Amino acid sequence: MTGPSLDRIRAAQAALAGRVIETPVLPLASARWDGILPDCASVTLKLELFQQAGSFKARGAYLGIAGLPEVERSKGVVAASGGNHALAVSWAAQAAGVDALICMPRATDPARVAGCKALGATVTLHDDMASAFAAMNAAADQGRVLMHPFEAEHMILGSATCGAEYLAQAPQVDTFVIPVGGGGMISGMAAAIKQLRPQATVIGVEPVGADSMTRSLAAGAPVRLDHVATIADSLGAPLAMPMTFAVARDHVDAIVTIDDGEMLRAMDRFQTILRITAEPACAASLAAILGPLRTRLAGRHVGIVACGSNISLARYAELMRASDV
Known part of the structure; x- marks a missing residue:
């Protein structure tokens, strides 16, 4: 079996207790959603956007950094x-x-830069993401500990705690729809879900312009994209990598793709119905059940995830102005 064991997941949950938030779940079956949601038995939303630092990634990041030996802690960490x-x-x-x-x-959205600085980090700005990764690698070569955004055991393990938590909060859910960027979230959540409830279905959702995991699963090996084109920067990984690919391959039942327009319409639903200002990645699961999964979910108890939302009002308004919503 690939991915963390149940013992490791439970130990990670204990390590995170009091450090991260047990994010709430919200049933969406109400009059406000009539005629909008597919014909499911129920739809439940896990609000991981209320997590520390605004996303599920706080779970794995904390496990990775807190678990460093003292000699490595003293060197500091670096991320791009x-x-x-x-x-x-x-x-x-x-x-x-x-x-x-x-x-x-x-x-980068200036609100995100300001947020990192407010949390005490030193921020350096670079021409593009490739340059930022080059700077990260240079800093790691000089001694800092590299914190990869998804291809790391602690990131998969952090996401697994989210999956185990969701199962405990919503035991009726039999079908989970989870966003896919680099694969850290879906691999961890799926590993926990399939061990705790093997009969559950796990479906990933990727932007059509950043479908590296979809292509990788079809090819049977990690694939690198030539080009990424999506408004969902949090889901815009240009490649799948061996560790997260292997866990996803073993535990994920299917992946569907959505386009940017579908995410924008789901963002609008979040805003008009729940008054949540969601970034595109945050709306991906909702977009999938309203779009390509709509006819496949009849009678199912569906669980979706609002994985995080760190978007400024200016960037949100810019995206919505450019859409036809």
Whole structure:
């Protein structure tokens, strides 16, 4: 079996107790959603956007940093990200008393840059994500501990705690729809779900312009994309990697793709019905059940995830103005 064992997941939950938030779940079966949701027995939403640092990534980032030996803690950590991972590493480093360097593209939403600085991280800005990753690797070569956004055991394990938590909160759910970026979230959640409830169905959802996991599963090996084109920067990983690919291959039942328009419409539903200002990745699960999965979910108890939302009002307004919603 690939992925963390139940013993490791339970130990991680104990380590995170009092450090991360047991994020709430919300049933969506109400009059406000009539005619919008598919014909499911029920739909439940896990609000991981209320997590520390605004996303599920806080779970794995904290496990990774808090678990470092003292000699490595003293060297500090480094990450490259323009999104939720940057904020999660900044938060986890501050919580663990470790120095953090965050390398970000210049085009990053200024609210995210400010958020990392407010959490005590040092931020450097670079021409693009490739340059940010090069700076991260250089800092790691000089001694800092590299915090990868998804291809790391602690990131998969952190997501597994989210999956186990969701099962305990919503035991009726039999079908889970989970966003896919690099694969850290779905691999961890699926590993927990399939061990605790083997009969459950786990479905991933990827942007059609960043479908590296879809292509990798079809090819039977990790695939790198030539080009990424999606508004969902938190789901815009240009490649699948061996560890997360192997866990996803063993535990995920299917993956569907959605386009940017479907995410924008789901963002609008979150805003108009729940008054939640969701970033595109946060709306991906909802977009999938309203779109490509709609006719496949009849009679099922469906669980979706609002994985995180760190988006400024200015960026949100820019995206919605450019859409036809």
